[in-house]
Amino acid sequence: MAVKIDLTLDCADAKLLAGFWKTALGYVDEPPPAPFRTREEWFAQFDLPEDDSVDDAAWLCDPDGTGPRLSILKVPEPKTAKNRLHIDIRVPGHGSPDEKWARIQAETARLVEAGGTVLEEFKGHHVVMADPEGNEFCVAAASA
Template identity: 85%
Template structure:
């Protein structure tokens, strides 16, 4: 059996980044683990530094349970370099290369409207983008 992974993004503004990635991936806020009713209640059980707030993080999940969990954590240091690991957002569907490219362009435009920005376009293949805090990701077609 394969090991499951979670992905964690460091950021300056967890609510902003969570809203973007929920839009980008179709993810939802992950419920707190049982027996806790809220994330705030769950968060209170830990011996965390004073001033550490549940609002400094977000936990997202695929509502279908397929994709990896995404944790978004506010940290004090800024992003200073290119990601060493990035996500690829894969647009679904088959069809001709032109049809796949049209879906990639449409998804890129949707993510720009959600707060992302295009960094580079590899015509006919993929688009390199950045989320609202500059974390790089690609938009590409799913497996043909």
């Protein structure tokens, strides 16, 4: 039996990254676990330092329940190297290689508008991008 996974991104600004990744993935804010009505109520149960805030984290989920949950957590240290694990955003649809590349380019433009940066293009195959805090990800066509 396969297990479910969550992905966690360390960050400096959880709200900024949450906004970007909700746009990029079509994710929504994950509701707090039962029986809590709000994330603030859930967060208050932990014995955390006074300067820790619920605003220092975000929890996102696929509204269809199929994709992994994404946790975005503020950390004190900056990003210093290339990610050892990255997200691939797969653009759906069939067609010729030119049609697939056009969809990849359109998705790349949408993500640049949302705050992403193009790092490198592999023409006809995929685009390497970075989110607003420099976390690398790729945009490519979905597998057939």
